[in-house]
Amino acid sequence: MIEIEGLVKKYGRLPVLRDLDLRIPAGRVTALVGPNAAGKTTLVKAALGLVRPDDGRIAVDGVTVGDDPSYRERIGYMPQHPAFPDNLRVRELIEFIDGLRGLAPDGADTRFARRPDSAPLDLFGLRSSLDRPLGTLSGGTAQKVNAALAFRYGADLLILDEPTAGLDPLSRTRLKDLIRRERGRGATVLVTSHVLSELRDLAEHLVYMVDGRKRFDGTTADLLHTMETDDLERAVARLMEAGAAESSRDASTREAS
Amino acid sequence: MRVETRTAARITRYGVRDVARGRWIVVYGVVLFALAQALIVIEGDVARAAAGLVNPTLLVTPLVGLLFGTLYFYGARDFNRMLLAQPVGRLELFNGLYAGVALPLVGASVLGVGLPLLMAAITRGSSFGGPLRLLLVIAALTLVSLSLAFLVAVTIRDRAAGMGVAVLLWLGLTVLYDGLFATVAVTLPHVLVEKPALVATLLNPVDTARILLLMEFDAAALMGYTGAVFRGFFGGNFGRLAAGAALSAWVVVPLLLARRRFDRADL
Numbered sequence: 441m442i443e444i445e446g447l448v449k450k451y452g453r454l455p456v457l458r459d460l461d462l463r464i465p466a467g468r469v470t471a472l473v474g475p476n477a478a479g480k481t482t483l484v485k486a487a488l489g490l491v492r493p494d495d496g497r498i499a500v501d502g503v504t505v506g507d508d509p510s511y512r513e514r515i516g517y518m519p520q521h522p523a524f525p526d527n528l529r530v531r532e533l534i535e536f537i538d539g540l541r542g543l544a545p546d547g548a549d550t551r552f553a554r555r556p557d558s559a560p561l562d563l564f565g566l567r568s569s570l571d572r573p574l575g576t577l578s579g580g581t582a583q584k585v586n587a588a589l590a591f592r593y594g595a596d597l598l599i600l601d602e603p604t605a606g607l608d609p610l611s612r613t614r615l616k617d618l619i620r621r622e623r624g625r626g627a628t629v630l631v632t633s634h635v636l637s638e639l640r641d642l643a644e645h646l647v648y649m650v651d652g653r654k655r656f657d658g659t660t661a662d663l664l665h666t667m668e669t670d671d672l673e674r675a676v677a678r679l680m681e682a683g684a685a686e687s688s689r690d691a692s693t694r695e696a697s
Numbered sequence: 698m699r700v701e702t703r704t705a706a707r708i709t710r711y712g713v714r715d716v717a718r719g720r721w722i723v724v725y726g727v728v729l730f731a732l733a734q735a736l737i738v739i740e741g742d743v744a745r746a747a748a749g750l751v752n753p754t755l756l757v758t759p760l761v762g763l764l765f766g767t768l769y770f771y772g773a774r775d776f777n778r779m780l781l782a783q784p785v786g787r788l789e790l791f792n793g794l795y796a797g798v799a800l801p802l803v804g805a806s807v808l809g810v811g812l813p814l815l816m817a818a819i820t821r822g823s824s825f826g827g828p829l830r831l832l833l834v835i836a837a838l839t840l841v842s843l844s845l846a847f848l849v850a851v852t853i854r855d856r857a858a859g860m861g862v863a864v865l866l867w868l869g870l871t872v873l874y875d876g877l878f879a880t881v882a883v884t885l886p887h888v889l890v891e892k893p894a895l896v897a898t899l900l901n902p903v904d905t906a907r908i909l910l911l912m913e914f915d916a917a918a919l920m921g922y923t924g925a926v927f928r929g930f931f932g933g934n935f936g937r938l939a940a941g942a943a944l945s946a947w948v949v950v951p952l953l954l955a956r957r958r959f960d961r962a963d964l
Contacts, residue, residue, distance in 0.1 A: 451963070488782050490964045509786045517782035523775030527718035528711070539707045540783045542700075599782075 441466035447496035456482045458652040469629040471643035479652040480632045516595030520602040522582035526575025560588040563614050579606045591618050598629045636673040650683045705793040712797015722805045729809025743823040747831050748914035759842040763863040766846025769798050771856045791959050803836045830913045834906045841902045841947040848955040870903045902947040905940050
């Protein structure tokens with residue numbers, strides 16, 4: 441579970457997160473949606489400790505995000521754009537990350553009683569690419585490596601930032617299967633995505649953000665009901681329209697006063 | 698071994714592997730090797746070849762260190778985020794990255810210049826002192842320029858601006874500082890007397906390195922009265938110690954500043 445209390449973040453003078461209170465419920469799939477510059481990526485980065493908040497608190501499973509990195513043992517993260525060192529081979533990258541997580545290259549445990557899960561490697565057909573340098577992989581294959589790493593460590597919390605971008609339809613389906621598998625295991629999953637149709641049958645909870653604030657925070661069923669549609673994309677589009685109307689109303693009120 | 702140390706060592710190992718496989722570093726080592734070998738052939742003497750290598754290496758090693766260091770750090774930025782999503786602390790990552798790029802770069806420059814010099818010294822039975830001093834100074838300057846490069850890359854987010862600052866820094870350390878020094882020495886000869894001149898030399902790592910090497914290769918005689926003063930200072934143990942301390946400070950201080958910034962920055 442991720443708990444966010446009064447989170448404030450500014451880049452220079454530009455506010456990105458404005459006094460945000462939020463709970464990402466445990467054991468569910470939550471979709472984090474919103475227009476560009478809504479603060480989604482900053483929120484994800486704050487949960488990972490990559491961004492230092494100006495105020496407020498963010499906690500993962502009760503542990504306040506701070507200087508101690510050990511809480512990230514429980515997190516699997518899939519960034520939007522894979523960025524790997526060109527000269528390393530896929531196998532070396534995986535062994536490297538295994539090592540950082542305290543797992544020996546052969547999968548034997550050195551720190552805690554977990555073994556890495558190699559099933560995602562097979563699922564994405566990466567076995568034949570293990571000896572290829574990362575710099576020679578196509579964008580889609582690199583994204584599959586990204587996914588295989590995120591799902592490799594039996595994480596309690598999966599943070600997936602636009603996970604389907606660049607994946608072919610088969611891999612997208614497999615990725616969704618993996619998300620379901622993890623959800624079935626009791627993991628908490630936070631997905632940011634623009635492709636809402638893909639989240640329709642996955643996300644149970646939805647957080648809609650605009651301008652660093654949450655505009656909707658509830659179950660997808662509630663959202664669909666409130667917006668009187670059974671199409672998630674349309675429901676979020678209506679949220680966006682309502683948000684746009686509200687901000688233009690705010691602007692005209694300011695002008696009038 | 699503590700978990701933090703083990704993590705930093707793993708990152709170092711990965712960095713060494715990544716850098717050592719790049720074409721850049723190999724070309725750099727080979728060019729230095731060819732230069733050293735050519736000078737040995739032309740000069741016909743190891744000590745004179747080493748002396749001849751002083752000026753080119755004082756120009757090239759800071760340039761390569763600054764450019765390679767900033768490029769490497771900017772290039773690693775996205776992957777760093779991925780690494781920091783693992784149970785890895787920022788300081789462990791920073792230390793690991795620095796060592797990971799410093800080891801191959803120092804290795805390439807020291808091997809490139811050192812192999813031909815030391816081989817020639819062995820086969821001709823000449824002294825190792827000069828070549829070893831040169832290699833030590835090259836290693837120190839490489840570390841200094843990498844520390845400065847990391848500080849630049851951590852401080853300036855924009856890659857193009859950062860690269861520009863790195864080049865300016867190099868120009869400042871190798872050319873502008875000396876130009877300023879010479880101008881003051883000529884226009885205000887009573888200001889830049891021995892002691893201020895000594896201090897001014899210690900404030901620029903490239904000048905400190907140059908003086909140390911010039912003393913070694915007995916070129917101080919060319920420098921007249923000031924040369925004699927410098928020889929008195931840098932030729933003695935205290936002077937060598939001061940020069941060593943100045944070079945170490947140039948490695949450590951920018952590195953600590955960069956580390957602190959990296960620890961607090963939004964990545």
